[in-house]
Amino acid sequence: MSLILILEQILNGLQFGVMLFLMAAGLTLVFGVMGLINLAHGALYMVGAFAAAIVAAWTGSFVLALVASLAAAAAAGALVELLVIRKLYDRDHLDQVLATFALILIFSEGTRWVFGSFPLFLDVPSYLSGPISLPGGIEYPLYRLTIIAIGLVVAAGLFWLIARTRIGIQIRAGESDREMIAALGVDISKLYTLVFALGAALAGLAGALVGAIQSVQVGMGEPVLILAFVVIVIGGIGSIKGAMVGALLVGLTDTLGGVFLPQLFGLFMEPASATSVGASLASMLIYILMAAILLVRPSGLYGGQH
Amino acid sequence: MNREKLLNTAVILLLLAIPLWAHMAEEPFLITLATKVAILALAGVGLNIALGIGGLVSLGHAAFFGIGGYAMGILAAHAQNYEPLAEWPMLIEGTNQMPVIWLVAVVASALAALVIGALSLRTSGVYFIMITLAFGQMLYYFAISWTAYGGEDGLSIWVRNEFPGLNTLVPLEFFLICYVILCAALWFAARLARAPFGLALSAARQCEARVETVGITPYQLRLTAFVISGAITGLAGALFADLNRFVSPTMLSWHTSGEIMIFVIIGGVGRLFGPVIGAALFILLEHLLGGISDYWQIYLGGLLLIIVLYARGGVIGAISGREVAHD
Amino acid sequence: MTDMTDPSGAGQVLKVSDLSKSFGALQASKNITLDLRAGEIHALIGPNGAGKSTLIKQISGELRPDSGSVSLLGRPVDDLDRVARARMGLGRTFQISALAMEFTVLQNAVLGALGARGGVFRFLGNVMRDKALVAQAEHALERVGLLSDAKRRTADLSHGQRRQLEVAVALTLQPKLFLMDEPMAGLGAGGSQALTGFLDTLRHEAPILLVEHDMDAVFALADRISVLVYGEVIATGTTEEIRNNAEVQRAYLGEEEPV
Ligand SMILES: Nc1ncnc2c1ncn2[C@@H]1O[C@H](COP(=O)(O)OP(=O)(O)OP(=O)(O)O)[C@@H](O)[C@H]1O
Ligand SMILES: [Mg+2]
Numbered sequence A: 001m002s003l004i005l006i007l008e009q010i011l012n013g014l015q016f017g018v019m020l021f022l023m024a025a026g027l028t029l030v031f032g033v034m035g036l037i038n039l040a041h042g043a044l045y046m047v048g049a050f051a052a053a054i055v056a057a058w059t060g061s062f063v064l065a066l067v068a069s070l071a072a073a074a075a076a077g078a079l080v081e082l083l084v085i086r087k088l089y090d091r092d093h094l095d096q097v098l099a100t101f102a103l104i105l106i107f108s109e110g111t112r113w114v115f116g117s118f119p120l121f122l123d124v125p126s127y128l129s130g131p132i133s134l135p136g137g138i139e140y141p142l143y144r145l146t147i148i149a150i151g152l153v154v155a156a157g158l159f160w161l162i163a164r165t166r167i168g169i170q171i172r173a174g175e176s177d178r179e180m181i182a183a184l185g186v187d188i189s190k191l192y193t194l195v196f197a198l199g200a201a202l203a204g205l206a207g208a209l210v211g212a213i214q215s216v217q218v219g220m221g222e223p224v225l226i227l228a229f230v231v232i233v234i235g236g237i238g239s240i241k242g243a244m245v246g247a248l249l250v251g252l253t254d255t256l257g258g259v260f261l262p263q264l265f266g267l268f269m270e271p272a273s274a275t276s277v278g279a280s281l282a283s284m285l286i287y288i289l290m291a292a293i294l295l296v297r298p299s300g301l302y303g304g305q306h
Numbered sequence B: 001m002n003r004e005k006l007l008n009t010a011v012i013l014l015l016l017a018i019p020l021w022a023h024m025a026e027e028p029f030l031i032t033l034a035t036k037v038a039i040l041a042l043a044g045v046g047l048n049i050a051l052g053i054g055g056l057v058s059l060g061h062a063a064f065f066g067i068g069g070y071a072m073g074i075l076a077a078h079a080q081n082y083e084p085l086a087e088w089p090m091l092i093e094g095t096n097q098m099p100v101i102w103l104v105a106v107v108a109s110a111l112a113a114l115v116i117g118a119l120s121l122r123t124s125g126v127y128f129i130m131i132t133l134a135f136g137q138m139l140y141y142f143a144i145s146w147t148a149y150g151g152e153d154g155l156s157i158w159v160r161n162e163f164p165g166l167n168t169l170v171p172l173e174f175f176l177i178c179y180v181i182l183c184a185a186l187w188f189a190a191r192l193a194r195a196p197f198g199l200a201l202s203a204a205r206q207c208e209a210r211v212e213t214v215g216i217t218p219y220q221l222r223l224t225a226f227v228i229s230g231a232i233t234g235l236a237g238a239l240f241a242d243l244n245r246f247v248s249p250t251m252l253s254w255h256t257s258g259e260i261m262i263f264v265i266i267g268g269v270g271r272l273f274g275p276v277i278g279a280a281l282f283i284l285l286e287h288l289l290g291g292i293s294d295y296w297q298i299y300l301g302g303l304l305l306i307i308v309l310y311a312r313g314g315v316i317g318a319i320s321g322r323e324v325a326h327d
Numbered sequence C: 001m002t003d004m005t006d007p008s009g010a011g012q013v014l015k016v017s018d019l020s021k022s023f024g025a026l027q028a029s030k031n032i033t034l035d036l037r038a039g040e041i042h043a044l045i046g047p048n049g050a051g052k053s054t055l056i057k058q059i060s061g062e063l064r065p066d067s068g069s070v071s072l073l074g075r076p077v078d079d080l081d082r083v084a085r086a087r088m089g090l091g092r093t094f095q096i097s098a099l100a101m102e103f104t105v106l107q108n109a110v111l112g113a114l115g116a117r118g119g120v121f122r123f124l125g126n127v128m129r130d131k132a133l134v135a136q137a138e139h140a141l142e143r144v145g146l147l148s149d150a151k152r153r154t155a156d157l158s159h160g161q162r163r164q165l166e167v168a169v170a171l172t173l174q175p176k177l178f179l180m181d182e183p184m185a186g187l188g189a190g191g192s193q194a195l196t197g198f199l200d201t202l203r204h205e206a207p208i209l210l211v212e213h214d215m216d217a218v219f220a221l222a223d224r225i226s227v228l229v230y231g232e233v234i235a236t237g238t239t240e241e242i243r244n245n246a247e248v249q250r251a252y253l254g255e256e257e258p259v
Helices: A003-034 A041-059 A062-083 A093-115 A142-164 A166-176 A178-183 A188-211 A221-235 A240-266 A271-296 B003-024 B028-053 B062-081 B098-120 B125-145 B171-194 B196-206 B208-213 B218-244 B254-267 B274-292 B296-310 B314-320 C052-060 C082-088 C105-117 C131-144 C159-172 C188-202 C215-221 C239-244 C246-253
Strands: A131-134 A138-141 C012-023 C026-037 C041-045 C067-072 C090-093 C177-181 C208-211 C224-229 C232-237
Touching (some): A003 A041, A003 A138, A003 A166, A003 A221, A003 A240, A041 A093, A062 A188, A093 B125, A093 B254, A138 A142, A142 A166, A142 A240, A166 A188, A188 A221, A221 A271, A271 B098, A271 B125, B003 B028, B003 B171, B003 B314, B028 B196, B028 B218, B028 B254, B028 B274, B062 B098, B062 B218, B062 B254, B098 B125, B098 B218, B125 B254, B171 B196, B171 B218, B196 B208, B208 B218, B208 C082, B208 C105, B254 B274, B254 B296, B274 B296, B274 B314, C012 C052, C026 C041, C026 C052, C026 C067, C026 C232, C041 C052, C041 C215, C052 C090, C052 C177, C082 C090, C105 C131, C105 C159, C131 C159, C131 C188, C159 C177, C188 C208, C188 C215, C224 C239, C224 C246, C232 C239
Parallel strands (some): C041 C208, C090 C177, C177 C208
Antiparallel strands (some): A131 A138, C012 C067, C224 C232
16 A cells, blocks of 8 residues: 555545544533533534535535534524523433434434435535645645645634633633632523534534535434544543544544555455455444543543543 | 332233234234334333433443344344354354344343443443443444445345244234233343342432442442343344344444333333333334324424423323332 | 550551642641541541541542551551442441432431342342341431331431431441541431430440531540641540640630531
8 A cells, every 4th residue: 555545544534533523522512511412413513514505506605605504503503502402401411312312303304304315415616626736746635625624723713712712711611610600790591502502503514514525414413423422432521622632533543444454454364354354343443442542541531520 | 009000000901902902803013013012112121220220321222232133133044044153163053943042132232231331331421321322333333334244234034033832923922922021021120120239229320429338339230230231122122123024233223222212211211111101102103193294203302302301200200100119 | 736646556446647638739638647446436526628528538438548548447448449448347427418319218228238238139039028138227227216217208308317317327337437427417406416325325336437516416425536627637635635725726616616
């Protein structure tokens, strides 16, 4: 296998990881600040992708489509928070799991009802399609590179938001002590709605960006949701930094494992069975990674005591 | 007899009476529905031991349900092709005998629960939920990529497996098998809840510090409960696959985990008969609402939301009030 | 500082040596050394936030000290977790009651008896029909005056009654020593008098390390008193010595009248 192939796959893994980060960041924030486990986060990813596909079909503008994905997911997130989620903050995890599972059913079947089971299409705009030459002779799709860039910019913005702004201070205060932020005179319920909508917007953006390379369809958020959970377990609940590290680890492990494990097995097995054994093992690789980290650090790489 | 016991008796008798009537009225479809209720209830009885008594919110029980299903699928497929499962280190043949299949299903799912439980019980709370979910999903993806046994398409069996002395092809006879197993599991779960183990497990759910202070380690209790729970759900999986004569990765998907949990919740968490009532209601809704709209799960979601937000005791709680402490 | 530590160590049921623990910048235990001897009640007093509960938790094994050591019955237990220490014969009650709230009072007591007897991994027999366990549980309830409430749900008990139940569960363990974290709180005058009388006899079964704000009870019961202020034991001595200790009066008794 060539060096170029390896570099290409590393970029793919990076792109995947950055998208996972956008998903995981919202989940981990919502858990850290409100103590809520939200299974319906994948539905917001789907909402973002559908909004983008519709607006792109209408206006033909990819930028507007991305804006729409942010807006629609944020709005859906805020609405869900106001109607359902805020009743769950004081409930136990079981209630949170069930209620947000119910939300998934409502979102998924509702979307299927309106848009049908066939996927919508969201095209990569012409100015972003096609490969671009990178130093070292790598030809890499420009769009994927753009995704990586957008993801990194958003991540940087998020770190800045949390470390430097008033809202960030309130969020961090909320993670350590609810009463303290009440004492600071912050309107907690507004802060919670805001954090939830922010997490939703990030998920929606990820949905739109990925929707352009995969397809936009009902249920698209669920596999990503579960990977985001793995990311959070690895990184540690409530930690944005952990989410970043976990997302990149999972993204790279999954991508590189999927490509190289079958080749690795090919070194000492016959090709057919190497492919199937390698593929089976690759599909489990990130979970094995998670289990290994769990053995050493039960509360994740950057996790506190939750 | 209090109202809960009365309700329980009525439900279990009704579950027997309907297929008996359907048998005479020659309505095999009704028998199939009742069989489905019995099997799904069995899966719920399994989950309820971990969830209801032990407070372990496992979102990965589909793993055990699916392992049970694949135990049946794999053994039966080999029996059907006359290809041994393994020739080395010893000859292992497939089988179409239900008791053997059940044994394998129970042992395999118990082993899986031991491994998954040992890892995930090192954590608690949301971590536990996410980790059980993740391990369940791992097996799901594994099944999809495991082409030897059908991969994504699953595995079909031509003829239902056999049980000595019965004709399992007669719907009523297969129903009775499932019904008897369900009753046995209910009996066991009831005994377990009152046994020393159940007392300690329930105490560990309510107050971990209390249990440790009297010299009992919660981890061992929970792991044991998780294994028992997984084994029962695995047995249900084997029966479910036999009912459909089909097993596919869907049995392992987290939606299945969610649905098993829904049976338990709709009926009432920690209530012995919660899963039976929940499963019956679920099948009824699926059937009734499914007839009205293809998108019946919207209504299911709405119903679930209402139960969680406003009626925490589930159906049994609504009918018979607060749970009475065990005597 | 008055030190009455018995240099020979004879009759020492519990020995705490040089224990320190910090929560971030806050030092909750500073080089604490104290012991508990057979047949005695050793009271631990100090203002709110002094670090009394934190010390109890380090002895019971819930919190790991930063440094120092704990011995039970002459054996270092620093490597043992709370379950192992409980099995060695350490019985403990909590300041914030830790009970199975859905259970009846009797079930909580039976749980204690079950923990003491062992045999938790039995899956079939009805534990509430186990005559030996129930008898042991009822006996403990009777001793703290809760037997008439045996069938009530624990969640329905008053705070004082929960405290009594904590003591009863600890009794079912037949421990070799007791750690009690404010067992009188919420009991009311009659209740704390009754419990005072009971603890007075209990010390002959097993010695008690008693954290208590009720000074009447402390001075009526204690053989020795240790005073903890800001994580530090500023004095240990008999009730007389503590009453007359100027430092203690300045730091604690003199200023704010304890609750
Ligand atoms: N887990 C913890 N993390 C941080 N600080 C803690 C923790 N536990 C206790 N503290 C702090 O340590 C100090 C001692 O607490 P502790 O509960 O031991 O006091 P106490 O003497 O039992 O008080 P009280 O009489 O009110 O029960 C307090 O300032 C408390 O806030
Ligand atoms: Mg205290």
